Amino acid sequence: MPSLCRDCFAHAEADFARCATCGSRRVVTHPDLFRLTVAHVDCDAFYASVEKRDRPELLTRPVIVGGGKRGVVSAACYIARTRGVRSAMPMFKALAACPDAVVIKPDMAKYVREGRRIRAMMEALTPLVQPMSIDEAVLDLAGTEALHGAPPAVVLARFARAVETEIRVTVSIGLAANRLMAKLAAERDKPRGFAVISAGEAAGWLAPQPVSLLPGVGPAMAKRLHAAGFATLGQVAALDAREAVRRFGEDGLSLVTRARGEDARRVTPDRETKSISAETTFETDLSSREALEAPLWRLCEKLARRLREKDFAAAGITLKLKTAAFATRTRAVRLPQPTRLPDVLFAAARPMLAKEADGTAFRLIGIGAQPLAPAAEADRGDLADPEAPKRAARWQAVEALRAKFGEDAVLRGRGLKK
Template identity: 55%
Template sequence: MVAHRSLQDLSIAHVDCDAFYAAIEKRDDPSLREKPLIIGGGRRGVVSTACYLARISGVRSAMPMFKALEACPDAVVIRPDMTKYAAVAREIRALMTDLTPLVQPISIDEAFLDLTGTERLHRARPAEVLARFASRVESEIGITVSIGLAPNKFLAKYASDLDKPRGFVVIDQAEAVDRLADDPVNRLPGVGPAMDRTLREAGFRLIRDLQTASQETLLRRLGAQGPRLGRLARGIDDRPVDPVDNRKSVSSETTFESDISAFETLAPILRRLSEKVSARLKAQEIAGRTVTLKLKTRDFRTVTRSRQLSDATRLADRIYRTGADLLSKETDGRAFRLIGIGVSELEPAVNADPDDLLEPERAKRAAAELAVDRLRGRYGEASVELGLTFGSDRRGRAKGEDHT
């Protein structure tokens, strides 16, 4: 039950799946339901997702695995199955697009929706439509979501974080200033660690400090960013819900238990990472034109190499083949502690991976990959494994965790 004075008037929503990866694993294995669960792996890796039981012990996303296991030694640890998670994400995305064409994914497990003008279609206000959606996700897909409903994107995302899991929080413009005032400035969109330091050095620690500053003060102390942050601090955000994904890249990387130098050992790991990137691209129906290989040497020096493709791709096969060619030029005896692969210059996937008359095998490989995706989506990632990657985890080659 949700009550709010503006409940019937708001139409911008942020939907966030609750502990997405962990929720799927608990759905598929009921024996895990009452156990703390961490999705991640490797002493030098990081946590991808932790269930709420593990979070009670202090485990957080992006926390180093060794710290997570110190905080919660009884946790069950499962390596991520990105193909399975991407398949579930597509199911949820389909339910979203049943509500409105204005769906803007911002990661595999969250999205903005604009339901303005959909009352006649659904014969219900957006709040009621969203409540039905949350119930449908829980009953048909078996996981839960939290929803924020507000007059704009920033407040909607802010609201969805306030009462997880299974939350439904409404914020209107009139209460925004009071709601935000005592929060730290890093709750504002676009305020990362560097901007946070800049704001604190300029005397802006809490959002109320920005709310009470004049336009001239913000401009003088913070430059062009100042007025924008001042508007956000008052809950004003005019960014539209844009169905075209606006992220700059999709990537995945892993840190090894021990350093690796041989191409033959690195290649299967690179293939697995390429499959994870591909799964995320497919889940969000986007593709990219530039493939970037990332390596980190044992002395923590980062090496990046990029190549632009003739057309956008979302296929693991093309991502891997491009990355492997770049990797072959770097495996000169140096030992690496990390490898990653990413795709940038993102665009809708509608025109991605066209048939190539000069490379007729490409279409066959693409068809085979999509067939494998369907099997993995139904039976899990381990149901089909390529010869290149078969057994690579058991040989201890990739013990870290990936990031996006």
């Protein structure tokens, strides 16, 4: 049985529970250990780990990275997680569960900087690195054994040690035959995990798992599956293609194949951007349309800037609202032509907001661009809107002034805070 020591990297085709070289018990053993090439790398509680690294006095304290009392948890260290704190949890609930937590405001510039350092270390292993977020990526190390003088499993163990030594945070690794199973494997043994799932055991491993384990199955879909009598992935996997489509529509076939552990997606270095968005949580709940329009305008400006930075245009927009009771409302509309002008985004979002502003108290508002279009197609003007290119030029001038003199150099009245 192939085995690998994660501390000294000794490896052999023989099964050993304890490393004969260094005595470590951190040994990975699996029949396909040295044949699998697809890996999912996920940093452990990344934001919180970076903060603990920079503030060693917090090492044994529960740490939450997040906003104010009305914000949400961006990340929680594993000590806080044992108290029930989770990412995206409202801060007031997190502090109720863990009142002695140290709360730190997110420093995204620092997290991006450290994430890029880790990404560069991944790219030294293989050109096939597909980022999934700041602290997460999938790699394909097929064909790299001659380059590194070791199978992918050994190379990944060395990488994990290098990240701990140089960046001083930890990672968990999932090694599998495809991207889906690599991701699920990475979540099995956190923190500092290294889990292996082969193609032959994927379906059997998934069968008893709850349907909510499958990426893409959110609370709404899980509820729908439970209502239809499907509690485990094995029950979903047993459906034939025709029945799956009949029960769950066009997504039914994909749902069944993934429930069996099948995934034909390749690892592609350029991750496809599917949407771009911006949102904000209010200090106090807002309910009137007039009160909600000011933050909506500011978000439209922010979204327009992000579209320009990422070289995209919005072909459609989605309005998101979260009530004081944490119920989410969304509305979407396609645009007559792609844009990245805030006034066009606002004009399309405003009627949707008017329909939702029915006296309900809202704690959050967001605006997103989806689907996306190439930047070259944005605001070209037509007979219905011949002034679009001129407005685009004015917006570029405004952004240039803000870049030089600050965000408050040029303001629209509707964006002013009351």
